[in-house]
Amino acid sequence: MKELLITSLLGIAVLAFDIVKIRKAILPVIILGFIATIASCVMDWGMNENPFNNNMLIMDNFALGFIAVLSIVAMFWFLISSDYFVNDVSRTDLYALVVFSFCGAMVLSAYSNLVMLFIGIEILSIPMYVLATSNKKSLTSNEAGFKYFFLGALASAILLFGIALIYGATGSFDMAAISAHISDTGTGTIMTAGILMIMVGFFFKVSIAPFHMWTPDVYQGSPTVITALMSTVVKGAAFAAMFRFFYLGFSSSLEYTSMIFAVTAALTLIVSNVMAVLQTNTKRLLAYSSISHAAFMLGAVMTATSTNPRILMYYILVYSIASLTSFTVLYQVSKVQNGAEGFDAFKGLVRRSPLMAGAMTLSLLSMAGIPPLAGFMAKYFVISAVLDAGYTWLVILMILSSAVAVYYYLRFIVAIFTPIENAGRIVLNDIQRIVMILFTIALVALFFLAAFV
Helix, strand or coil: CCHHHHHHHHHHHHHHHHHHCCHHHHHHHHHHHHHHHHHHHHCCCCCCCCCCCCCEECCHHHHHHHHCCCCCCCCHHHHHCCCCCCCCCCHHHHHHHHHHHHHHHHHHHHHHHHHHHHHHHHHHHHHHHHHHCCCHHHHHHHHHHHHHHHHHHHHHHHHHHHHHHHHHHCCCEHHHHHHHHHHHHCCHHHHHHHHHHHHHHHHHHHHCCCCCHHHHHHHHHHHHHHHHHHHHHHHHHHHHHHHHHHHHHHHHHHHHHHHHHHHHHHHHHHHHHHHCCCEEEHHHHHHHHHHHHHHEEEEEEHCCCCCCCHHHHHHHHHHHHEEEEEEEHHHHHHHHHHHHHHHHCCCCCHCHHHHHHHHHHHHHHHHHHCCCCCHHHHHHHHHHHHHHCHHHHHHHHHHHHHHHHHHHHHHHHHCCCCCCCCCCCCCCCCHHHHHHHHHHHHHHHHHHHHHCC
């Protein structure tokens, strides 16, 4: 519970600091707040705290692990995106929106009641609708925010309808009581319909085909740093909620839903990688890459009954590091290229900023699953779990899709190392330079630390 209180008070403190005109202290306080959250997760490990004794939230090791991982990602997001907010008069409001949205991510990691699941999704999503339109002068940003809001609201409505059906079938929102009801009486037609509707709501949130159609447009239209937040913290929190749903409350339903997971994962892999090959816009390429990685994370969810949650935590952490690196480089390059986001904008990057070129190359290779980078081990863990579950055909498709991903990532890498004349330098501030170095080291170190997962 301390973790949620720290973050909630942090959001209020950000707004208070703006009122008293202490804006320079806001970013350091946010970083200290996330460090305190991570430390609190470590200290509370193994306590299985039940705030208020009402079974609405359970701060078990599952919740603490995901909160710690998402806190690390969010903290580094604030560090690398700090210069985006420097000249924005409303930066305090945007900081506060991100912090409050993170409160929703915490609720999604710790809920044990379906009411809290819905509340957590709304707390996470509503600030993101505003953040997607934060570039007020951009028509594409406003369009992205409208699409995100409309389809996000539709997904929430479907998910809420599913929750209502489950309540109608069991008379309870408590996941432990629902699980006991399923064990005693099985799943009837109404219960099955409710579970399927909740699945559809989740699929919208995490961009699983055929419910992924909003992702490329919203990712491209939103400010790049906000897109980075969507593809890491928001996606990671939604997958944590989905895993918790099937791992703790509805594990028995995986007997008939696992094939649905497998088919949608396969469709997602095919659609995302075929479309990624056709892209020339870097942000849309990374959007389809994000959809492809969602299929791998879905593989961890579909094997929730036999998979350790640490595998999903590891995948989210590794993917988030690579994704943050990629979007940071994209933001810095497009900023000096008058908003250009095509492959040509990255030509000569190896001379303009060797650090960014190296970090971008490693992050793309990690997302492709090339050893000795952490992305290889992340995919290996998921593929092993899916193979143990008996879905050999899906494993073959995962491997083939990774081979296709290597192709379109290498196209991008070739552009980075293509020489051009009169290439001007791209200068990072000290914090961004340090974070880039840390991310590069982490992608290699986590490969060797995977043995502890």
